Amino acid sequence: MGMQRRMAPVGALAIVLMASLMIGTGPALAAAASSPVQLYTVFGIPIDFILFALTLLGVAIFHHRTLEVALSGLAAITLYKVVFTGFKFGAGVGGLGLHMQHEWVILANLFLLLMGFALLSRHFEKSQIPEEMPAFLPDDWKGAFLLLVVVFVLSSFLDNIAAALIGGTMARHVFRGRVHIGYLAGIVAASNAGGSGSVVGDTTTTMMWIDGISPLSVVEAYVAASLAMVIFGIPAALQQHRYSPIVKDAPRGLAIDWIRVLIVALILAVAILANVTANLKYPALLDLIPVIGLAVWIVILLTAPLRRPDWEVMPETFKGTIFLLALVTSASMMPVEQLPLASWQTALGLGFVSAIFDNIPLTALALKQGGYDWGYLAYAVGFGGSMIWFGSSAGVALANMYPEARSVGLWLRHGWHVVLAYVIGFFFMLAILGWKPDADHKKRVDAPLPPIVEVSTA
Numbered sequence: 354m355g356m357q358r359r360m361a362p363v364g365a366l367a368i369v370l371m372a373s374l375m376i377g378t379g380p381a382l383a384a385a386a387s388s389p390v391q392l393y394t395v396f397g398i399p400i401d402f403i404l405f406a407l408t409l410l411g412v413a414i415f416h417h418r419t420l421e422v423a424l425s426g427l428a429a430i431t432l433y434k435v436v437f438t439g440f441k442f443g444a445g446v447g448g449l450g451l452h453m454q455h456e457w458v459i460l461a462n463l464f465l466l467l468m469g470f471a472l473l474s475r476h477f478e479k480s481q482i483p484e485e486m487p488a489f490l491p492d493d494w495k496g497a498f499l500l501l502v503v504v505f506v507l508s509s510f511l512d513n514i515a516a517a518l519i520g521g522t523m524a525r526h527v528f529r530g531r532v533h534i535g536y537l538a539g540i541v542a543a544s545n546a547g548g549s550g551s552v553v554g555d556t557t558t559t560m561m562w563i564d565g566i567s568p569l570s571v572v573e574a575y576v577a578a579s580l581a582m583v584i585f586g587i588p589a590a591l592q593q594h595r596y597s598p599i600v601k602d603a604p605r606g607l608a609i610d611w612i613r614v615l616i617v618a619l620i621l622a623v624a625i626l627a628n629v630t631a632n633l634k635y636p637a638l639l640d641l642i643p644v645i646g647l648a649v650w651i652v653i654l655l656t657a658p659l660r661r662p663d664w665e666v667m668p669e670t671f672k673g674t675i676f677l678l679a680l681v682t683s684a685s686m687m688p689v690e691q692l693p694l695a696s697w698q699t700a701l702g703l704g705f706v707s708a709i710f711d712n713i714p715l716t717a718l719a720l721k722q723g724g725y726d727w728g729y730l731a732y733a734v735g736f737g738g739s740m741i742w743f744g745s746s747a748g749v750a751l752a753n754m755y756p757e758a759r760s761v762g763l764w765l766r767h768g769w770h771v772v773l774a775y776v777i778g779f780f781f782m783l784a785i786l787g788w789k790p791d792a793d794h795k796k797r798v799d800a801p802l803p804p805i806v807e808v809s810t811a
Contacts, residue, residue, distance in 0.1 A: 404430045423679035465646025471670040474518040475663035480613035483526035496599040497590035501543040508547030517544040517747035521754045531597035537758045538768025539589030541748045542739035549735030550575035557716040564720045566727045573728030581778035588770040616656045673753035684710045695724035697788045704737025708744035
């Protein structure tokens with residue numbers, strides 16, 4: 354407690370420094386501006402990025418105050434852009450309103466999914482299935498590795514947030530509640546790697562599918578992701594085995610609650626169905642309402658009379674979710690248009706960028722640019738966020754369950770194998786498949802539809 358009291362004034366000092374940078378450098382640079390929507394830089398770095406970097410640095414250092422730092426950073430970035438630079442859709446408060454009008458559906462979907470999947474995780478935990486897992490897993494480190502493989506497979510057809518939470522729930526039971534941070538990084542990495550090669554396994558790959566990218570182009574990401582699974586999975590399993598070995602025997606007399614299992618299955622099935630149906634038949638609807646999140650909550654509320662959801666987890670989950678939304682909103686305000694042209698070097702770099710920036714706008718920009726080999730992009734933006742705990746929604750969701758994971762230093766120190774796996778997996782894919790950019794993607798997207806020919810049956 355004493356350490357937290359000392360952190361408070363230091364955290365306030367960091368916020369003051371952010372505000373000072375914004376106020377001190379803004380007017381000098383604004384004098385040269387000819388338009389209210391302008392990109393200002395310090396030593397060639399946009400001030401937007403500097404403010405966001407300071408926010409992330411604050412999160413890394415003051416991991417007991419992550420929510421306060423994230424909200425303070427969002428406030429500083431928003432104020433800077435309202436007063437000095439403007440937004441993509443306009444300047445001032447009006448530009449902010451237009452920006453949020455464009456982003457609110459993504460944020461609402463993320464909010465509803467994170468809150469809903471926390472309840473899903475509790476349903477799964479109370480179903481007694483996690484307690485049965487030791488009966489099917491080997492007793493040594495191979496059991497920990499096999500659990501990561503299960504998360505990898507689940508994420509190929511489920512949302513990676515759900516896969517990570519299910520993995521975290523199982524790990525809590527089979528390791529007596531003592532889960533190593535390196536293994537938590539492994540769970541997040543497995544969920545992101547498993548979704549990287551499937552057009553229904555990750556939001557970014559679904560975006561590619563809707564934009565006309567073939568699912569076969571995306572599935573190539575598994576060439577890198579499968580090797581990466583082995584590279585980070587074995588060290589993570591060994592870390593966990595040394596820290597807290599797997600429980601050898603399941604408790605006797607367990608009775609699986611099949612109603613809760615059915616509820617979990619319904620929530621996941623409806624989420625997948627809503628995602629696929631909306632993307633294929635009603636894509637315009639995705640820009641109007643948070644379809645997937647609403648579908649999940651409809652099932653949660655309709656099944657509540659069968660088994661009461663664990664509403665008690667909502668307050669803590671809410672705080673973690675607001676933290677994520679603050680970072681995602683800040684990332685959405687960044688000038689990602691400054692990315693270089695498509696190449697394998699750019700794709701490799703995007704993996705590292707996605708560890709700190711929201712990968713959804715990065716993917717949208719890459720689709721607008723065109724010229725990528727989409728398997729590489731899917732692997733980079735999908736798996737790259739695993740390198741830092743807040744680099745992916747799966748990581749933030751798992752950190753809601755395990756607050757001790759909210760330390761960038763500990764995550765990088767004990768999850769070093771994730772960074773290594775990302776790099777080796779990428780270059781393995783490059784050596785095996787080569788770089789084959791899809792130069793005709795933009796032509797297909799922009800091409801006019803063929804005329805409709807009516808055939809008479811008379």
